[in-house]
Amino acid sequence: MWLPDLSTYSGPRYLALVSAIEFDIRNGKLQPGERLPPQRLLADLLGVHLSTVTRAYKTAISQHLVYAAMGNGTFVSHPNAAPKLFSLAKHESTWIDLSVSTYPIHADDQDLSETLQHLCQTRSLAHTMAYRQWDDWQPIKDALANWFEHQHQTGKVNTSDLTLCTGAQHALTEVLASFVSKGESILCESLTYPGLKTVATQLGIRLIGIPMSKTGIDLIQLEKKLKQGGIRTLVLMPTLHNPTTMTMPIAEREALAALIRRYPITVIEEDVYGPFAKHPQPAMVSICPEKVIYISGLSKTVAPGLRIGAIFDPGKQLPFGEGHWHSTSWYVNPLQADIAEEWLKTGTALKRLQKQKKEMHLRHQIADSFIGQSETDEHFSPHRWLHTQTEQQSHILANLLLSHGIRVASDRVFSTTATPSPSGIRMALASAPDHARLREAMQIIAEVRTRL
Secondary structure: OOOOOHHHOOOOHHHHHHHHHHHHHHOOOOOOOOEOOOHHHHHHHHOOOHHHHHHHHHHHHHOOOEEEEOOOEEEEOOOOOHHHHHOOOOOOOOOEEOOOOOOOOOOOOOHHHHHHHHHHHHOOHHHHHOOOOHHHHHHHHHHHHHHHHHHOOOOOOOHHHEEEEOOHHHHHHHHHHHHOOOOOEEEEEOEOOHHHHHHHHHHOOEEEEEOEOOOOEOHHHHHHHHHHOOOOEEEEOOOOOOOOOOOOOHHHHHHHHHHHHOOOOEEEEEOOOHHHOOOOOOOHHHHOOOOEEEEEEOOOOOOOOOOOEEEEOOOOOOOOOHHHHHHHHOOOOHHHHHHHHHHHHHOHHHHHHHHHHHHHHHHHHHHHHHHOOOOOOOOOOOOEEEEOOOHHHHHHHHHHHHHOOEEOEEHHHHEOOOOOOOOEEEEOHHHOOOHHHHHHHHHHHHHHHOOO
């Protein structure tokens, strides 16, 4: 029977028990589907009050570590909690959810209404209900190519090298499904975004995390791994890395380009946050186009529900023929494509990006006033990384915040290695409903942080 040693954990006893559950799940001592001891029995064995165990189990359930089966007990959940970050919790007045990196929603946003009215006045929307031919997608591809060139620093984009997708997540899935075999291993940063972890699980791909330096992936450690051979794919987010917001400077990008040219490795560059960078850097695809497959979309920079993205493969490394390209475009919603095209061509997309950058600048200033400024390039990023000294501290901090009604994402959600590094929590500043609630959350975070 599982019996943890709570003496190694600081903080309230119920949070110590949550940390013990989380730690033993990760080290394999608790297996998915394993039943935890009955609450009253565990309370007696640990010498704590029954309410302590009850509260700990409820907290562990809310964090998706375990689940309760009515009449049967409490069981360890399956390990991949990353998909939970794709859905905000239902609104509760006592909760502030900072766990999902998203676009701040404004109640007075009339862009879509005005665009639909304009489209109805200038053309018939009946064609959006019909299948589209190859040439029908050219206008949106032209608009996306121009957006990538000017807002994502990709360099010249030939539309013949673009494959339309329903957002960057779809693009990532298409690339990995076409380029990587089931059971194969790929490299990525030691902390990576939940979308990659989810797709890897779906496709049966193993992620091998490379340690990170202060500005991104550690090139020395990366080369050590490349020298061992056997791996041909690296997934990377060099600009406003999620979750840490690190951005690789130009010197390191050029060093990375020189490195990957020496080895049989292809880089998949994920760049959904590129336009938010305070100091924009050229995308890796512009530096080393023959070795980089680039993916991005509009949901992070223009509107969350605008699921339009693309794969840019200038080196023609993917086995995408006309048939594959056409079948991939079937997933694209024609009406959304028309809206995206209109916004990109009329400047509405740029206006929305600039408005969001202004809003995020204000939100980071609020965060600065409570927790201090960060050294990373997060000036306009929808989220922010708060470092902790150790992994255990990040878990304790996340659990303490949860007990105060603040949801954040701890380093373990993003980790691809046994020990998350760097340690910390990600706070999605954009998901706070307004400035007042964000100030409330930041004040609580600042106060709780001093207790560690």
